[in-house]
Amino acid sequence: MTEPTDEALFCYRHPKIETTLRCYQCDRPMCVRCARRTPVGYICGECQRGRQRRFDQSRPTDYVVALVISAFLGGVASILPMLGSWWFLVFLSPLAGTVIAEIVWRAVRRRHGPHLWWLVGVGIVIGTLPIMGSSLLQLLTVLQGNLWGLQGLLSWGLHVVLAVSTAIARLRLT
Numbered sequence: 001m002t003e004p005t006d007e008a009l010f011c012y013r014h015p016k017i018e019t020t021l022r023c024y025q026c027d028r029p030m031c032v033r034c035a036r037r038t039p040v041g042y043i044c045g046e047c048q049r050g051r052q053r054r055f056d057q058s059r060p061t062d063y064v065v066a067l068v069i070s071a072f073l074g075g076v077a078s079i080l081p082m083l084g085s086w087w088f089l090v091f092l093s094p095l096a097g098t099v100i101a102e103i104v105w106r107a108v109r110r111r112h113g114p115h116l117w118w119l120v121g122v123g124i125v126i127g128t129l130p131i132m133g134s135s136l137l138q139l140l141t142v143l144q145g146n147l148w149g150l151q152g153l154l155s156w157g158l159h160v161v162l163a164v165s166t167a168i169a170r171l172r173l174t
């Protein structure tokens, strides 16, 4: 054991295969077939699965649930810009984003997933599309000199930015 480099290592799953690789996490020797390359070094299959359990607990259905719920609630929340003025949105749009993120987070039973945050962002934007459509129609009237239409478009944009950014922040911090 004084010169570990000279010692023949054998894969922990394939005891007949000699190797020079070790898992950076559990330090067990492993062959090329068992090793997975990661940005910080080689890892064995077992440790990789352990890491995924911790960091990616999501199921494919979680993403469907997250997208549908955030699109639906995003649609409900998209009436906010029509209800009040800008200061109203500055308070209520982030609140809507937080509530949407919270409901999605509970709906997926608090399972972490690497795609959850941006899918919720996309869902909120999709839910807001019908209102955006009407805002784009208002933009046409802006071109004809209707400033009220411009205000409607800007408050819609403000709402989307605030709601999406707070929803994403809420999900990424969990």
Ligand SMILES: [Zn+2]
Residues within 6 Å of the ligand: 023, 024, 025, 026, 027, 028, 043, 044, 045, 046, 047, 048
């Ligand atoms: Zn390992």
Ligand SMILES: [Zn+2]
Residues within 6 Å of the ligand: 011, 012, 013, 014, 017, 030, 031, 032, 033, 034
């Ligand atoms: Zn092996």
